[in-house]
Amino acid sequence: MTDTVQLPSAWRQVSLEAAFGWHLLPTPEAVTWQTFHGRIGAWQVLLGSLGEPGSNWLLHEHDPLEFAAALVAIWERGDCAWLPGDDRPGSLAPLASRTRARLGDIEQGYRPGMSHPPCWGEDFSPQRIALSLYTSGSTGQPQRIDKTFAQLQAELTMHADFWPLENRLVISQVSHQHIYGLLFAILRPLFEHAPIALTPCRYPERLNAILTHLSSSRTVRPSTAVLISAPPPLERLPTHLTWHDAARSLHRVHSSGAPLTTAASQHAFQLLNTPIQEIYGSSETGGIAWRDQQMEEVWCPFPGVEVHKDDTGLLYLRSPFLASNGWERQADRLRMVENGRFQLLGRADRIAKVGGKRLSLTAMDQSLATHPKVVFARTVELPDRRHRLGVIVQPTSDSLPHDHNARHALIGSLRAHLSSTYPSTVVPRYWRFVDDWPSNSQGKLTAPLIVRLFRDLDDTRLPRWLGSRFSSADHCDIQLEIPERLRYLRGHFPGNPVVPGVVIIQWVIALAHEEGLATGTFQRMERVRFMQLLLPGDRASLSLDKAETPSGLRLTFTLSGERGRHANGQIYLTPLEPGDDE
Amino acid sequence: MTHSLELELKQMIIDTLELEDVTPDDIDPDAPLFVEGLGLDSIDALELGLALQKHYGIKLDAESDDTRQHFASLNHLAALVEARRVK
Numbered sequence: 001m002t003d004t005v006q007l008p009s010a011w012r013q014v015s016l017e018a019a020f021g022w023h024l025l026p027t028p029e030a031v032t033w034q035t036f037h038g039r040i041g042a043w044q045v046l047l048g049s050l051g052e053p054g055s056n057w058l059l060h061e062h063d064p065l066e067f068a069a070a071l072v073a074i075w076e077r078g079d080c081a082w083l084p085g086d087d088r089p090g091s092l093a094p095l096a097s098r099t100r101a102r103l104g105d106i107e108q109g110y111r112p113g114m115s116h117p118p119c120w121g122e123d124f125s126p127q128r129i130a131l132s133l134y135t136s137g138s139t140g141q142p143q144r145i146d147k148t149f150a151q152l153q154a155e156l157t158m159h160a161d162f163w164p165l166e167n168r169l170v171i172s173q174v175s176h177q178h179i180y181g182l183l184f185a186i187l188r189p190l191f192e193h194a195p196i197a198l199t200p201c202r203y204p205e206r207l208n209a210i211l212t213h214l215s216s217s218r219t220v221r222p223s224t225a226v227l228i229s230a231p232p233p234l235e236r237l238p239t240h241l242t243w244h245d246a247a248r249s250l251h252r253v254h255s256s257g258a259p260l261t262t263a264a265s266q267h268a269f270q271l272l273n274t275p276i277q278e279i280y281g282s283s284e285t286g287g288i289a290w291r292d293q294q295m296e297e298v299w300c301p302f303p304g305v306e307v308h309k310d311d312t313g314l315l316y317l318r319s320p321f322l323a324s325n326g327w328e329r330q331a332d333r334l335r336m337v338e339n340g341r342f343q344l345l346g347r348a349d350r351i352a353k354v355g356g357k358r359l360s361l362t363a364m365d366q367s368l369a370t371h372p373k374v375v376f377a378r379t380v381e382l383p384d385r386r387h388r389l390g391v392i393v394q395p396t397s398d399s400l401p402h403d404h405n406a407r408h409a410l411i412g413s414l415r416a417h418l419s420s421t422y423p424s425t426v427v428p429r430y431w432r433f434v435d436d437w438p439s440n441s442q443g444k445l446t447a448p449l450i451v452r453l454f455r456d457l458d459d460t461r462l463p464r465w466l467g468s469r470f471s472s473a474d475h476c477d478i479q480l481e482i483p484e485r486l487r488y489l490r491g492h493f494p495g496n497p498v499v500p501g502v503v504i505i506q507w508v509i510a511l512a513h514e515e516g517l518a519t520g521t522f523q524r525m526e527r528v529r530f531m532q533l534l535l536p537g538d539r540a541s542l543s544l545d546k547a548e549t550p551s552g553l554r555l556t557f558t559l560s561g562e563r564g565r566h567a568n569g570q571i572y573l574t575p576l577e578p579g580d581d582e
Numbered sequence: 583m584t585h586s587l588e589l590e591l592k593q594m595i596i597d598t599l600e601l602e603d604v605t606p607d608d609i610d611p612d613a614p615l616f617v618e619g620l621g622l623d624s625i626d627a628l629e630l631g632l633a634l635q636k637h638y639g640i641k642l643d644a645e646s647d648d649t650r651q652h653f654a655s656l657n658h659l660a661a662l663v664e665a666r667r668v669k
Contacts, residue, residue: 355625387625388600404603404605407603408604408608411603415621424617424621424623429600429601431602431603457600484596484602484604485596485600485602536605537603537605
């Protein structure tokens with residue numbers, strides 16, 4: 001191992017006129033390395049005003065240019081960046097108390113002013129910790145994972161060699177607060193001097209427009225791109241858009257976060273006509289292996305990574321991207337095939353103790369999946385209910401329950417199915433039926449999502465949340481169910497419980513807020529109508545549209561279910577002034 | 583049994599055991615509460631025993647055959663409450 005890290009020369013020694021990135025819409029505009037240097041300097045001025053070198057900084061910033069500039073400024077001072085996985089207050093608070101300050105586009109986050117010439121610090125020591133990732137897995141609290149410059153350098157060098165970007169435009173649909181987006185969408189282009197697409201590109205319409213534009217553009221050079229994506233956007237690439245021209249400018253698509261189903265890989269390949277290369281790894285391990293399912297299903301370890309199967313059937317590996325030189329075990333089961341390649345067989349059995357009995361949750365999931373009405377199921381332990389299990393079930397689309405009776409009957413049938421194998425004390429008590437498997441932007445069912453799915457158990461004022469889907473930044477569809485135990489049902493019309501209209505309005509505002517769609521104080525309502533009564537056990541879909549109008553934020557909502565429309569209308573909110581407390 | 587006591591007991595069972603997919607109308611007063619019928623189990627029996635103590639001051643011996651009798655159906659439970667309630 002060398003005594004210094006090459007990484008800093010990536011930004012210290014560059015051609016300042018070259019494009020660091022491109023704004024692509026409405027008209028293409030290059031952002032030079034000179035500009036990037038100015039932003040590094042601006043962050044250095046800000047950091048200098050906030051604390052002495054040697055500090056840790058909490059950094060969350062959506063804008064890739066500002067994020068990269070902040071990271072470089074932190075490193076050049078000899079400091080360390082702590083990256084929360086998202087910007088929810090609960091994710092930030094535990095880090096904020098142990099860092100010098102919050103930086104970026106978050107509440108109480110400092111952002112820099114005018115551009116300023118940067119200054120470069122000393123060489124980086126390989127063993128210095130560059131950053132700490134806080135990633136919440138499917139269980140429990142976020143884990144802190146430190147990355148040294150040696151680890152980052154090893155992985156960046158390997159990728160530059162294995163999958164060189166060759167100056168192509170890097171377009172990202174994933175968060176760079178996580179290891180995959182951080183490496184592939186920020187550090188790789190930085191290290192290899194490939195330009196970054198600075199226009200946000202999370203939605204397929206925008207992606208299509210940018211790629212189509214690229215294929216005919218004479219302004220943007222290079223004219224080919226590498227797409228950094230994940231299962232959720234790839235699975236949902238809409239077929240009603242024409243991808244033919246867009247596909248011509250794509251050189252390669254990467255996907256990581258969770259495995260793509262074979263069908264999703266096929267779907268994306270057909271539309272994009274580009275290799276869909278998946279990366280398997282984790283925050284701890286970095287990249288482990290890759291595959292292209294259009295070629296074969298098995299995974300091939302990256303150069304330098306050794307993968308074996310231990311005597312319990314789990315994957316263990318040795319890798320230059322790990323913190324240690326030894327072997328580390330993963331919770332995934334595998335089958336080795338020839339030449340070091342392997343097939344993943346799912347996670348190691350999840351074992352729970354319920355009512356004094358030990359059982360495999362994995363086996364229960366598999367048992368549920370054999371029911372003819374079940375596509376997929378995941379049994380979960382709930383933090384405050386040690387004696388009972390919850391379960392998330394995706395039924396076949398024609399089996400999704402839309403009212404109390406259908407839900408009661410489906411649960412009865414699933415309970416009976418499990419009771420042939422399990423004692424009734426371990427059969428799940430809390431059932432959540434989803435029409436689309438809940439996952440975060442990396443394609444993972446995370447602990448916060450599980451908490452949200454079962455939150456109505458502890459707060460009987462809430463509707464039961466069963467999933468949200470954004471089709472654009474301003475439009476969101478939310479699946480809801482009316483819990484039979486909802487507090488507002490009691491006493492409204494004795495004997496005939498219905499959800500009062502005022503409660504529906506309250507939910508619309510709260511959900512718009514929670515989804516980050518619209519925040520503000522209630523101003524007025526217009527054209528609000530309540531049609532079909534909303535009854536306990538009903539399933540309903542809430543469609544929310546945000547628009548900015550001269551008289552405030554307008555939230556247009558429609559709540560509909562199996563029997564028709566329950567309510568619709570418009571709610572006007574007065575946006576909060578910056579600095580207002582919410 | 584009075585209608586109000588029937589409804590009260592049904593609500594107590596639903597709330598105590600967090601039976602999300604059950605409304606009072608779903609509970610047949612004559613049907614078994616355990617195994618078939620409502621499908622309750624031994625842990626539920628313990629929880630219900632505690633609830634009866636809290637709401638009505640009734641103490642049950644979980645091991646006795648009587649207890650099983652009392653939990654046979656909602657009507658049996660109501661009869662127990664009417665006969666032995668102290669609050």
